[in-house]
Amino acid sequence: MNEHHAQLKGEIIDILKYCINCRFCLPSCPRFQITSKEVSQGASGITRSLFYAAKWDEQDKDVLNELRDIVYKCTTCGSCEVACKTLSTGTKLVDAIEKGRELLIDMQIGPMPQQKKVLESLYNNGNPYMVTAKKRKEIVKGLNLKSYAEPAEFLLYLGCSSAIEEDVQKTAVALGKILDKANVAYGVLEDESCCGEPALKMGESALFEEMYTRNLDLFQRHGVKSIVTLSPHCYDTFLKKYPQDQMHSVKVQHYTAMLADLVKAKRLDFGGKLEKKVIYHDPCYLSKSNNITNEPRQVLSSVPGVALLEFGDNRVNSLCCGGGGGRMWADFDSEVNRLANIRVGEALDKKADVLVTACPWCFINMRDGAKVANAEGSLEVLSLAEFCAQAL
Ligand code: SF4
Ligand code: SF4
Numbered sequence: 001m002n003e004h005h006a007q008l009k010g011e012i013i014d015i016l017k018y019c020i021n022c023r024f025c026l027p028s029c030p031r032f033q034i035t036s037k038e039v040s041q042g043a044s045g046i047t048r049s050l051f052y053a054a055k056w057d058e059q060d061k062d063v064l065n066e067l068r069d070i071v072y073k074c075t076t077c078g079s080c081e082v083a084c085k086t087l088s089t090g091t092k093l094v095d096a097i098e099k100g101r102e103l104l105i106d107m108q109i110g111p112m113p114q115q116k117k118v119l120e121s122l123y124n125n126g127n128p129y130m131v132t133a134k135k136r137k138e139i140v141k142g143l144n145l146k147s148y149a150e151p152a153e154f155l156l157y158l159g160c161s162s163a164i165e166e167d168v169q170k171t172a173v174a175l176g177k178i179l180d181k182a183n184v185a186y187g188v189l190e191d192e193s194c195c196g197e198p199a200l201k202m203g204e205s206a207l208f209e210e211m212y213t214r215n216l217d218l219f220q221r222h223g224v225k226s227i228v229t230l231s232p233h234c235y236d237t238f239l240k241k242y243p244q245d246q247m248h249s250v251k252v253q254h255y256t257a258m259l260a261d262l263v264k265a266k267r268l269d270f271g272g273k274l275e276k277k278v279i280y281h282d283p284c285y286l287s288k289s290n291n292i293t294n295e296p297r298q299v300l301s302s303v304p305g306v307a308l309l310e311f312g313d314n315r316v317n318s319l320c321c322g323g324g325g326g327r328m329w330a331d332f333d334s335e336v337n338r339l340a341n342i343r344v345g346e347a348l349d350k351k352a353d354v355l356v357t358a359c360p361w362c363f364i365n366m367r368d369g370a371k372v373a374n375a376e377g378s379l380e381v382l383s384l385a386e387f388c389a390q391a392l
Helices: 003-016 030-034 042-057 061-071 079-087 092-108 113-125 133-142 161-166 168-183 197-203 206-223 232-241 255-264 294-301 339-349 361-373 382-391
Strands: 154-155 227-231 251-254 279-282 307-308 354-357 380-383
Touching: 003 251, 030 042, 030 339, 030 382, 042 079, 042 092, 061 092, 079 092, 092 197, 113 197, 113 206, 154 161, 154 168, 161 168, 161 227, 161 354, 161 361, 168 361, 168 380, 197 206, 197 232, 227 232, 227 255, 232 251, 251 255, 255 294, 255 382, 279 294, 279 339, 294 307, 294 382, 339 354, 339 361, 354 361, 354 382, 361 380, 380 382
Parallel strands: 154 227, 227 251, 279 307, 279 354, 354 380
Antiparallel strands: none
């Protein structure tokens, strides 16, 4: 066992020794819910397996491969941490799972085979979508957003999905329209690299370091002091995972919070009436990780005519869409079992006209869920920016 393995194992054991195996976290785990309630597939099962593998210095390749399959199924949604903090010992399960993945990568057991090309693309192209940096730049130019130039109020950090995925680009364009209406001097940087979150969540810490070095250099060169992100994943990563000494003077916001500020300051109002029943899905990395739950609702409620509905489980208790933790590129579950499909079913039961969310990956998963449910005619799936732009 090399020194780094020993260190990671020690760190995993140090985190998980606080777990008393009460299993209060288990029912909240989306994996547990969609795997016929198999304990080994839920939060406490995943972390127990990791704990004993680290403690017993497991070396058997087959056992380690099995462990990999379990550990990489976690979406890093954070539901288990919310449950453990409320009901038990406050164990940091997600940190342990992330360290477990780092260890498995280091031992050349991880990531999942399907994720390897994503990591390669991150390194080669600066994004996980196998699109060259040159092509990405051309695509972003085509969106006709304002380029970043001082003294912009903030850098609008697009992230990879909003720059590259056709349906998600509509969110970026809609947000540009809203900001123009509010006379906000924003700007985008065509050269941005992925924030590095997929690498981090898959356990590739060295690649994550490479990605944040590229971005920090870019931010520094352009004198960026304030960033607004479209994705909750970029937001959480800039806020908590980038080196604090280089980010301490940079303000980071998710766009829903920025829009809520504009509405509050009366810099933005929606003149158009949208008489729609809207159900808002809380993305995990806004709600559970960062407690941003009021702001999106404040913005939606400021649109005249909107009737806001709620899922049975909402805010920090909302069901994960299944896309976090690198699982956008490792969806091995049958379509029937996909978490987003369950969410779409609930929205249909509530008779919502529109399912709104504020994360590109939730949006993609919910959009696909609506297709699977043949619900495209009755339930519109939109990002918060797209929905609100209709009311300008
Ligand atoms: S709720 Fe906390 S202490 Fe209980 S099993 Fe889950 S992680 Fe362990
Ligand atoms: S982070 Fe989410 S998916 Fe992962 S173990 Fe916890 S509850 Fe389950």
